[in-house]
Amino acid sequence: MSKVTMFDVIVVGGGPTGLACAIELEKAGFHYLVIEKGCLVNSLAHFPTNMVFFTTPERLEIGGMPLVCLFQKPTRVEALTYYRKVAAAYNLRVHQYEKVTDIDGRDGAWRVHTETRVGERRTYEAQKIIIATGTYDHPNLLGVPGEDLPKCSHYYTEGHPYYGQEVAVIGAGNSAAEAALDLFRSGARVTLIHRGEDLSSHLKYWIAPDLRNRIRQGEIVAFFNTVVIEITPRSLIVENRKTGAREELPNDFVFALTGYHADVGFLQRLGIRVDPETLVPAHNPQTLESNVKGLYLAGVILAGREANKVFIENGRFHGQRIIEALKREFMTPRSASGS
Numbered sequence: 001m002s003k004v005t006m007f008d009v010i011v012v013g014g015g016p017t018g019l020a021c022a023i024e025l026e027k028a029g030f031h032y033l034v035i036e037k038g039c040l041v042n043s044l045a046h047f048p049t050n051m052v053f054f055t056t057p058e059r060l061e062i063g064g065m066p067l068v069c070l071f072q073k074p075t076r077v078e079a080l081t082y083y084r085k086v087a088a089a090y091n092l093r094v095h096q097y098e099k100v101t102d103i104d105g106r107d108g109a110w111r112v113h114t115e116t117r118v119g120e121r122r123t124y125e126a127q128k129i130i131i132a133t134g135t136y137d138h139p140n141l142l143g144v145p146g147e148d149l150p151k152c153s154h155y156y157t158e159g160h161p162y163y164g165q166e167v168a169v170i171g172a173g174n175s176a177a178e179a180a181l182d183l184f185r186s187g188a189r190v191t192l193i194h195r196g197e198d199l200s201s202h203l204k205y206w207i208a209p210d211l212r213n214r215i216r217q218g219e220i221v222a223f224f225n226t227v228v229i230e231i232t233p234r235s236l237i238v239e240n241r242k243t244g245a246r247e248e249l250p251n252d253f254v255f256a257l258t259g260y261h262a263d264v265g266f267l268q269r270l271g272i273r274v275d276p277e278t279l280v281p282a283h284n285p286q287t288l289e290s291n292v293k294g295l296y297l298a299g300v301i302l303a304g305r306e307a308n309k310v311f312i313e314n315g316r317f318h319g320q321r322i323i324e325a326l327k328r329e330f331m332t333p334r335s336a337s338g339s
Helices: 016-028 076-089 174-185 208-216 264-269 299-303 318-328
Strands: 005-012 032-035 098-106 109-116 121-131 166-170 189-193 221-223 226-231 235-240 246-250 253-256 295-297
Touching: 005 016, 005 109, 016 032, 016 076, 016 299, 016 318, 032 121, 098 121, 121 318, 166 174, 166 246, 174 189, 174 208, 189 226, 226 253, 295 299
Parallel strands: 005 032, 005 121, 121 295, 166 189, 166 253, 189 221
Antiparallel strands: 098 109, 109 121, 226 235, 235 246
């Protein structure tokens, strides 16, 4: 049997919050490992190609390193470049393209089981675990027939492939609004469908008036108080929530951008209590330790259904709180130089 590698702390998730935790562990001298099932900051890598962040660069910074950008708001490309440079500058120990399949054991003696992209199975041991997996991998499904058709996606990247096509965007938050505008400017015939009365009140200030003007001028068709009840290969069936009237719309592609949620089942399998209404996992608000001793939570996973309450801006500080708690714990960090 191959030797099991032992660590003080294993961080599950290599997004900005996971990297911020790793930086604090590195600075404190803990022997740690970050395990990420995709690439570094995987969620950001799958954001729309031309996305511009709502926030200013300093609110995305981790590890005290400045994020330099060309304009007032950083772009996706600038953020990806920044996080790569941070990981390199701190020489962070990150295993990419390695999926955590199971965690068992107890406080002080956890076992983390993984599988690499080539099918190699590995096991690690750690005294403590930090779960910073985010929500982006688990979209909120519509739950309607046809949602599994190849033409339907819960992620949007760029508009060019949809030139001249009938494209429906479901949702009215920032992701949906930006996708609708980008598709329109790429020459798609865009229909926006939203169950609410109006666009989200939280739209980026430069996005909202642009989208409203496109709708007002008929360049983007919008259906409010409307839900999709079926997706067919060539159309959508929609229903007005107030009148019950149904309509069939021609359609080639669907982007259901209705938000994301944490992998609640994974947390529950670990013994972490999750509120059935809010989906907020049980945790100590000061230390961010869950109700399972030795399992800590960081980032948007703490927000439950209200994922818009935790962003990179505030999740990046979770590592400091957790590592301060770990310093007060019984274990003595092994020197990172011995990794």
